Amino acid sequence: MVNEPVTTRYYNFVVDELSGAPDGVEKRMLVVNGLFPGPTIEANTGDRIIVNVTNNMVNATTVHWHGLYQNGTNYYDGSDAVTQCGIPPGEWMLYNFTVDDYMGSTWWHAHTETQYTDGIVGALIVHSKEEDVPTYDEDLVLQLSDLYHGFSPDILEYYFTPGGIDGTPGNEPVPDGGTINGVGQYGSYNSSFFNVTLEPNKTYRLRLVNTGSFVAMDFSVDNHVLTVIEADGTAVEPFQVSSVSLAVAQRYSVLLTTNQTADAYWMRAALDQTAFTYNNPGVQVEIRGVVRYGVNDDAMPDIALLDNPPNLPSGSPGSMDTSQLVPVGGGPAPEPDLNVYFEISMQYPDGADYYSHYLAFINSTSWAPLNGTSSLFSHLGSHTPTGSADIDNSQLLTTINEISTVELIIDNLDDGDHPFHLHGYKFWVLGGGSGRYQGQSVNNTAPMLRDTTVIPEYSWVILRFVADNPGYWPFHCHIQWHMAAGMLFQFNVLPSKSAEFDIPQYMIDQCSR
Ligand SMILES: [Cu+2]
Structure with missing residues (x-):
């Protein structure tokens, strides 16, 4: 292809x-x-x-x-x-x-x-x-996801329980399980597994994607070491790991070489239980699949190994640490022209009462979707540098009128991790640490370049991107419950250019229906 x-x-x-x-x-x-x-x-x-x-x-x-x-x-x-x-x-x-x-x-x-x-x-x-990755024989997409038996609008309502789930404001709904390429297990309800038959002595590129809504997934294949070669569309200097943890919306490509004893092996996608804030009886915390080679298409791994994963030989690499990620050909990020500061929190809104629930705030703004229009459409045809005036106070916008390198300093004041995603760009991850940012220095030798990064609880992070792509670009937490609670803001980049977009009229007409 x-x-x-x-x-x-x-x-x-x-x-x-x-x-x-x-x-x-x-x-x-x-x-x-x-x-x-x-x-x-x-x-x-x-x-x-x-x-x-x-x-x-x-x-x-x-x-x-x-x-x-x-x-x-x-x-x-x-x-x-x-x-x-x-x-x-x-x-x-x-x-x-x-x-x-x-x-x-x-x-x-x-x-x-x-x-x-x-x-x-x-x-x-x-x-x-042109992609700077090692050669491989075939590739295979593996979509890992948490799973909820309820319908998401109902789960969201549960998340928004006045006073919080279990009486604790901000508790997120705990998933019921998960899936690998759409197949999961739940107690005795399902005994089928996503499974794939490979050829022996070949190198496969497993393209891992966390398509889930809340929890990180930890991926591994029994008896096999994996080589990380790509993250979020950035080729990285290859390094070996025993497992890879993916926050929601993140992607990693890992190489798997089918050079062990011909057999069937369990692949595992474990839900990150540290994100669970209460007990959900029956939750399936590890989703299993099967990789086999050199054996029949219906061969299954030893069932006894399901709950007793074999150890890798001593001296094998450990689980992935994101500080190991170095872009191939990477170098320093450009120096910033513009610094913007953001503070993330989850709290009760002003005037909260008995019926209120936590909302997400970025710089005191909790995002709510505009009704009957969009940020871009309400700005259309307006050549004023800040866009039109009808953007209301549920919208936090940073307007960038000229191509600039933007540095984001973000303090996460919340007790949860937030995997943030920027649309339309990749950003450099210059550094981060616990507590508030207080001028700590960062290492700008060859920072990772990606589009989704975790801002851990009670910590700061510094990101940079070159704002040269016109339009309204959300920067938001990818946890679906948090985005629905308002954890989103927007960059309005080069408004004089976006004002001249040739947008199909029917798209604008769809706003009024
Ligand atoms: Cu979040």
């Missing part, structure tokens, strides 16, 4: 509500083309992708192409109330964009309320001959 000439790739996505049982327990789902996960999009760097999304659900929807730059096509970024209005029920929309110079592993998902929690997710793989 990577040798094909640049082309346009067409996809039809039909979004429906149906019931499914990924882990054996019947539940309400929202899915694309009847599939969970949805279709994988595969393209080469430079290709154009056209996706016709038809909405057969009862609520409006959008689809976001995570990690892609959408340079010049901010209106196809798919962020509800930021770059477009939702596609109304019964209507369709054509997303039409190039993948620019993106390369690597990413995904697409609904970006309206908490819809992707219910199943509107899929992988998006961009191949490139």
Whole structure:
């Protein structure tokens, strides 16, 4: 595929509500083309992708192409109330964009309320001959996710229980389990496993994506060491690990060499239980799959090993530490032209009463989606540098009028980890530490460049990006409950350019339906 000439790739996505049982327990789902996960999009760097999304659900929807730059096509970024209005029920929309110079592993998902929690997710793989990764024989996408038996609007309501779940403000709903490529286990409900038969003595690139809503997933394959080669579309200096932890929305490519005894082996995706704030009886904390080679297609690993994973030989590498990530050919991030400071907190809103619940605040602003318009549309045609005046006080905007290197200093005052994602860009992760930022120095030798990074509880982080891509770009926590509670702000980059976007009229008309 990577040798094909640049082309346009067409996809039809039909979004429906149906019931499914990924882990054996019947539940309400929202899915694309009847599939969970949805279709994988595969393209080469430079290709154009056209996706016709038809909405057969009862609520409006959008689809976001995570990690892609959408340079010049901010209106196809798919962020509800930021770059477009939702596609109304019964209507369709054509997303039409190039993948620019993106390369690597990413995904697409609904970006309206908490819809992707219910199943509107899929992988998006961009191949490139220019990608600086070691050679491998084949690749395999593994989508790891937490799973909830409830329907996400109901779970959100539970999260918003006055006073908090179990009487503790801010407690997040604990998942019931999880899935690997749409297959999970739950007690005795399901005895099937995602499984794959490989060939012996080959090197496979496993493209791991956390398509989940809340918890990090720790991935490993029994008896095998993994070599990390890519994170969030950035090729990294290869290093070996025993397991990889992925926060929601993060991606890692790891090489797996099928050079152990011909057999079937368990692969494991363990939910990060440190995020659980109360007991959810029956929760399946480790999701299992099967990798086999040199044996029959129906061979299964020893069931006795399920709960007794074998140890790797002594001297084997340990689990991945994100400080080991160094971009191939990486160097210092440019010095900033502009510094912006953000403070994240979860707290009761002003005037809270007995019926109130925690909201998320960034610099005292709790985001709520605009109604009947989007940040971009309400600014359309306005050439004023700050955009139009009707952006209300639920919107925290940083306007950048000229191409600039922006440094973000972020203090997380909350007791939870927040995996933050910036649309339209990758940022350099210059450093971080516990407590508030108080002028500590950072190491700018070859910082990691990615699009989703965890800001741990009670800690600070410093990020930089070159703001040269026009449009309204959300920067938000990818935990679905936190985003729904308002943990999102926006960069309004080069408004004089975005004011001249040629946005299809029907997209604007969809705001009034
Ligand atoms: Cu969060």
